[in-house]
Amino acid sequence: MAVNAVGRDIPSSIPGYKDDVVLFRGATKRLPKGNRYGKKNRTTFFTKTDKTLPNIKAAIRESGLQSGMTISFHHHLRNGDYVVNMVLDACAEMGIKDLVIFPTALFGIHKHLTKHIQKGVIRQIQGSVNGPIGQLVSEGGMELPVVLRSHGGRPRAVISGDVKIDVAFIAAPTADKYGNLTGACGQSACGSLGYTHTDADYAECVVAITDNLVEYPAPYIQIPQTQVDYVVQVDKIGDPAGIVSGTTRVTRDPMRLLIARYAAKLIESSPYFKEGISFQTGAGGISLATAAYVRDAMRKRGIKGSFGLGGITSFFVDMLEEGLFKQIMDVQSFDLAAVESISRNAAHVEISADWYANPWNAGCMVNMLDTVVLGATEVDRNFNVNVNTESDGALLHGIGGHQDTASGAKLTIITTPLLRGRLPSVVDSVYTVTTPGEVVDAVVTEFGVAINPKRQDLLDAIKPSKDLPLVTIDELAEKAKKIAGEMAPIEYTDRIIGVIEYRDGSVIDVVRQIKKK
Amino acid sequence: MALRRTMLYLPGNNPNMLIRGHLFKPDGVILDLEDSVALSEKDAARILVREVLKNIDFGGCEVTVRINGLDTPFWKKDLEEVIPCGIDGIRVPKVETPKDIELLDEAISEIESKNNIPEGKIQITCLLETALGIWNAYHIATASKRVTAICPGGEDLRADLKTSRSETSEELVGPRRMVVLAAHAAKVDPLDTVFSDITDDEGLRRETEWIKQIGFQGKSVIHPNQIPIIHDVFTPTEKEIAQAKKIVQAAKEAAEKGLGAVSVDGKMVDKPVVKRAEYTLQKAGLLEGGE
Numbered sequence: 030m031a032v033n034a035v036g037r038d039i040p041s042s043i044p045g046y047k048d049d050v051v052l053f054r055g056a057t058k059r060l061p062k063g064n065r066y067g068k069k070n071r072t073t074f075f076t077k078t079d080k081t082l083p084n085i086k087a088a089i090r091e092s093g094l095q096s097g098m099t100i101s102f103h104h105h106l107r108n109g110d111y112v113v114n115m116v117l118d119a120c121a122e123m124g125i126k127d128l129v130i131f132p133t134a135l136f137g138i139h140k141h142l143t144k145h146i147q148k149g150v151i152r153q154i155q156g157s158v159n160g161p162i163g164q165l166v167s168e169g170g171m172e173l174p175v176v177l178r179s180h181g182g183r184p185r186a187v188i189s190g191d192v193k194i195d196v197a198f199i200a201a202p203t204a205d206k207y208g209n210l211t212g213a214c215g216q217s218a219c220g221s222l223g224y225t226h227t228d229a230d231y232a233e234c235v236v237a238i239t240d241n242l243v244e245y246p247a248p249y250i251q252i253p254q255t256q257v258d259y260v261v262q263v264d265k266i267g268d269p270a271g272i273v274s275g276t277t278r279v280t281r282d283p284m285r286l287l288i289a290r291y292a293a294k295l296i297e298s299s300p301y302f303k304e305g306i307s308f309q310t311g312a313g314g315i316s317l318a319t320a321a322y323v324r325d326a327m328r329k330r331g332i333k334g335s336f337g338l339g340g341i342t343s344f345f346v347d348m349l350e351e352g353l354f355k356q357i358m359d360v361q362s363f364d365l366a367a368v369e370s371i372s373r374n375a376a377h378v379e380i381s382a383d384w385y386a387n388p389w390n391a392g393c394m395v396n397m398l399d400t401v402v403l404g405a406t407e408v409d410r411n412f413n414v415n416v417n418t419e420s421d422g423a424l425l426h427g428i429g430g431h432q433d434t435a436s437g438a439k440l441t442i443i444t445t446p447l448l449r450g451r452l453p454s455v456v457d458s459v460y461t462v463t464t465p466g467e468v469v470d471a472v473v474t475e476f477g478v479a480i481n482p483k484r485q486d487l488l489d490a491i492k493p494s495k496d497l498p499l500v501t502i503d504e505l506a507e508k509a510k511k512i513a514g515e516m517a518p519i520e521y522t523d524r525i526i527g528v529i530e531y532r533d534g535s536v537i538d539v540v541r542q543i544k545k546k
Numbered sequence: 547m548a549l550r551r552t553m554l555y556l557p558g559n560n561p562n563m564l565i566r567g568h569l570f571k572p573d574g575v576i577l578d579l580e581d582s583v584a585l586s587e588k589d590a591a592r593i594l595v596r597e598v599l600k601n602i603d604f605g606g607c608e609v610t611v612r613i614n615g616l617d618t619p620f621w622k623k624d625l626e627e628v629i630p631c632g633i634d635g636i637r638v639p640k641v642e643t644p645k646d647i648e649l650l651d652e653a654i655s656e657i658e659s660k661n662n663i664p665e666g667k668i669q670i671t672c673l674l675e676t677a678l679g680i681w682n683a684y685h686i687a688t689a690s691k692r693v694t695a696i697c698p699g700g701e702d703l704r705a706d707l708k709t710s711r712s713e714t715s716e717e718l719v720g721p722r723r724m725v726v727l728a729a730h731a732a733k734v735d736p737l738d739t740v741f742s743d744i745t746d747d748e749g750l751r752r753e754t755e756w757i758k759q760i761g762f763q764g765k766s767v768i769h770p771n772q773i774p775i776i777h778d779v780f781t782p783t784e785k786e787i788a789q790a791k792k793i794v795q796a797a798k799e800a801a802e803k804g805l806g807a808v809s810v811d812g813k814m815v816d817k818p819v820v821k822r823a824e825y826t827l828q829k830a831g832l833l834e835g836g837e
Contacts (some may be wrong), residue, residue, distance in 0.1 A: 031590075082795055281745070281771060283570060283769065283770035283771050284566060284770075286771070287569060287570060287770070473568050475566060476569065495571065511601065512601070512602075
C-alpha cells in the first residue's frame with residue numbers, strides 16, 4: 030500500500046489489473062516513455078475488392094478471435110445499441126470464453142451481458158459499467174476488477190500499448206463493401222464516430238457491423254477502408270429511439286435554473302468571457318441551462334466564440350448557425366439536429382477521442398478549452414470530484430470526459446445541488462476520487478459558488494454580487510451537514526472491484542466491494 | 547418600508563422547498579400550513595416548519611407563516627409553535643370581519659409576552675377571500691396595528707362571488723380595486739393574489755403590469771420562476787430612476803440648507819413625492835430599505 034497524491038491508499042499490485050501499479054502523483058506528473066504501439070502490417074491486393082462476410086459468427090471466425098482475447102466497442106448508439114449484445118451472444122454460442130471487453134461505455138441496454146458475465150464468456154470489463162452490471166460488479170459478481178478510463182485516457186492506453194485490442198467491432202450506421210464507414214446517415218445514424226477512431230487504427234482486426242450497406246464508395250467517410258478488415262450486414266444495429274433524442278429542451282426546474290444562472294454569471298465575470306471564448310457543457314439539465322444563459326450573455330455583449338466542444342446537441346448547432354461559434358468539434362452527437370448538421374456543415378467537425386482528450390499526443394482539444402461545465406455525484410473540501418460511485422458505494426457511472434476537460438480547461442466549473450433528497454453533494458471527503466481537486470476551479474450550488482483557493486487570480490478577478498454569491502467550500506460542506514445531519518459511512522470489504530485510472534494511466538483511486546445489506 | 551413585490555409560498559410539507567425557497571430571492575417567503583397541507587399532515591407540517599424556522603437563515607427575506615383559518619382547530623397551535631421561532635409575521639386566511647383580527651391580535655399578544663417577544667413585533671397580512679371580507683377591507687386593515695398588508699383571494703373569492711375564472715379575470719377587477727383603495731386608505735400594503743398558470747410567463751407579466759398600475763405593491767407567488775418576471779415589472783425604468791434621484795438629491799440639499807420646501811426643475815415637490823422617489827430608488831436596488 031502507498032498513498033497517492035489525493036490521499037488514497039493504493040496497493041502496489043492489483044490482481045487482474047497490474048503487478049506494478051502506477052500511483053497518481055499529480056495532474057501533469059506522469060510523462061510518456063518509448064514509442065507508440067503498432068499493429069501488425071498487412072496487405073490487401075486488387076484481387077480482393079469485397080470485405081463482406083455473411084454474418085457475425087463468420088466475422089468472429091475470420092478475425093481469429095479466441096478465448097481470453099480483448100474485444101472493443103464504441104458507444105455512439107448509446108442506449109439503442111444492439112451490437113455489443115449481438116457479438117457477445119455469438120461468442121457465447123461459439124464457445125468463446127474469458128473475454129476482456131473494452132467498450133468506450135456501456136448503457137442500460139447492455140444489462141443483457143449479465144448472463145455472459147455469470148457464465149464466464151466475459152471475464153473482465155475495461156470500461157464504464159452502470160445500472161444492473163454496475164450493481165453486479167459492485168457486489169462482487171466479477172472476478173477481475175473493472176478498469177475505468179476517461180475518454181482521453183482510453184485512447185492513451187491503446188496508443189501506448191497498455192491495452193491491446195484483438196478485435197474491434199464497430200457499429201457502422203452506413204458502410205460499403207470495402208469498409209468505408211460513416212455515422213452521418215442510415216436508419217441508425219448517430220453522427221460522429223469519434224470514439225471509434227483509435228480502435229480502428231490500433232486493433233489487430235477491425236470488423237464493421239452495419240444495417241445500411243451502400244454502393245461503393247460510401248458518402249461522408251469517417252473511418253476509411255484502409256483500417257477495416259471485414260464488413261457484416263445485419264437487420265438492425267440499433268434502435269433509433271435510444272440512439273438520438275429528438276429535441277433538447279432547457280429545464281424549467283427552478284433550482285437547476287438557479288445553479289445554471291450562477292454558473293453562467295461566473296463564466297461571464299471571469300477573464301475568459303471575451304471574443305473567441307471556447308466552451309463545453311454536457312447535455313444534462315444544469316449544463317444545458319448554463320449554456321443557454323451564456324449564449325444570452327454572448328448575444329447581449331456582442332461576443333463571438335471560437336469553438337464548442339464535446340458531446341454536441343442541437344443547442345450548439347444553433348449557436349454555430351447563429352455565428353456564436355466559428356466551429357463545433359464533435360466527438361459524439363446527442364440529437365437529431367447534431368446528426369443532420371455534421372455532414373452538411375463543414376464547420377461542424379468530427380473529432381476522435383484522441384484528438385479530443387488524449388494527454389499523450391502533440392496536443393488535444395481540451396487544452397484549448399476556456400471553460401467547461403461538469404456535474405458531480407460528490408465533491409469534497411479539497412475540490413476532489415466523484416462521478417463514479419453512488420451514495421451506497423456502488424460503481425454506477427463512467428468517467429466520460431470529466432478528468433480530461435477539467436484538466437484542460439482554464440475554468441472548470443462543477444455544478445451540483447447541495448443536496449439530492451437528503452444526500453449531501455458537498456462532503457468532507459469523496460468516497461471515490463474521479464477528478465483531482467487541483468484541476469477543479471469552482472463548485473456552483475444553489476447555496477452559492479465556491480472558488481478553489483488555489484485560484485487566487487480568479488478570486489481577485491471576480492466580484493461577488495446578488496447574482497454571484499461567493500462562499501467557501503467549507504461553508505458549503507457545513508451547510509449540507511447542518512441540513513442533512515451526518516451520513517452513515519459506507520460499509521465495504523477489502524476486495525477491489527474497480528480501478529479508476531487518471532487520464533495519464535496512473536491510479537487515482539480504487540473501488541472496493543460493498544457489503545450486501 | 548420593506549419591499550413586498552414577491553411573497554413566495556412554500557408548502558409546509560415540502561422540506562426541499564422550505565430550505566431552498568429564499569435562494570430565489572423573493573422579497574418574502576410564506577411558509578404555508580394551510581392550503582398546501584392535507585388535513586392528515588397538519589401536525590407533521592407544523593413540526594417541519596418549526597424546525598426549518600429554527601435552523602435556516604432566510605437571508606434577509608421577510609418570513610411569514612400562513613396559519614390555518616380561524617374557523618379550524620389548528621390556528622392557535624400554529625401560532626404557538628411558529629411565533630417563538632423569530633418570524634416577522636402571520637398570514638391569516640379567510641378574514642371576514644374586524645372581530646377576526648381582534649381575536650388573532652389577542653392570541654398573538656399572549657404568545658409574544660410568554661416568549662419575551664416585544665409586543666406588536668408580529669405583523670399580520672390578511673387574506674380577504676370572501677365578498678364579506680372584501681366589503682370590510684378597510685375596517686379589517688385598521689382593526690389592529692399589526693395589520694401591514696391585505697390581499698384579495700383568488701379561487702375562493704370567485705366561488706363566493708358565484709362566478710368562475712375567466713381569461714382576463716374580469717370577475718376580480720372590482721374586488722382588487724377595493725382592496726387597493728382600502729389598503730392605501732388604511733396605510734397598509736395591498737398585495738395581489740397568485741397567478742396560478744406557472745408556465746404562462748407572458749400572462750403573468752400582463753397581469754403584474756396591470757395590478758402594479760392600479761396600485762398593488764406586490765404579488766403572492768407560487769413558483770420561483772415567477773419571481774424575476776414580477777421583479778422586472780416592479781423595477782423602475784431608467785427614466786423613473788433618473789427623476790427619483792433628482793428629487794432625492796434636491797430634498798437632501800434642501801434639508802442641508804434648512805429649507806422646508808423642495809424644488810425640482812422649477813416645480814415645488816411635496817413630502818410624499820420625495821418619499822415615493824425614495825421608494826423608487828429602493829425598488830431599483832439603489833437605496834437601502836428604511837423605516
